[in-house]
Amino acid sequence: xxxxxxxxxxxxxxxxxxxxxxxxxxxxxxxxxxxxxxxxxxxxxxxxxxxxxxxxxxxxxxxxxxxxxxxxxxxxxxxxxxxxxxxxxxxxxxxxxxxxxxxxxxxxxxxxxxxxxxxxxxxxxxxxxxxxxxxxxxxxxxxxxxxxxxxxxxxxxxxxxxxxxxxxxxxxxxxxxxxxxxxxxxxxxxxx
Ligand SMILES: [Zn+2]
Numbered sequence: 671x672x673x674x675x676x677x678x679x680x681x682x683x684x685x686x687x688x689x690x691x692x693x694x695x696x697x698x699x700x701x702x703x704x705x706x707x708x709x710x711x712x713x714x715x716x717x718x719x720x721x722x723x724x725x726x727x728x729x730x731x732x733x734x735x736x737x738x739x740x741x742x743x744x745x746x747x748x749x750x751x752x753x754x755x756x757x758x759x760x761x762x763x764x765x766x767x768x769x770x771x772x773x774x775x776x777x778x779x780x781x782x783x784x785x786x787x788x789x790x791x792x793x794x795x796x797x798x799x800x801x802x803x804x805x806x807x808x809x810x811x812x813x814x815x816x817x818x819x820x821x822x823x824x825x826x827x828x829x830x831x832x833x834x835x836x837x838x839x840x841x842x843x844x845x846x847x848x849x850x851x852x853x854x855x856x857x858x859x860x861x862x
Pocket of ligand 1: 713
């Protein structure tokens, strides 16, 4: 546990440190950082704003009110628990991308998703720490749907809300989203 903590701390520090875009996406020459989110090309003057990439993650419940988690099959955070979801692709709405990811990762069609909240985060991909904006949505799994994990997900498992291992999820945006969701859903009875 201690080692995991140390690794996470080191990992985050290194991620922040190595994350740099250095070149102009327009002409390929060296660019200079003017603001935390702005690079300006030294050659052509192009202003390159580093905006967050939107992602989706869906809190899926079955008819018993249990929540589905999957395990990540690939890096980053291989082996960590996760919610079904992924990056929003160009041309997709947030809702369309969520339904697509659910279909790809679980092989099921769900009728709809509902916006829950959004959380800024980071995603280390091929040496670049991508800034993301994690959208958390909710959805219901209709009875009779057969879940088959595929794509980058494995071991789909339902958890009772009381037993959800929130702290074992791969990304802070999802941990925060689930904490907020559970706060709304779980009624804490006052100590007597
Ligand atoms: Zn340029």
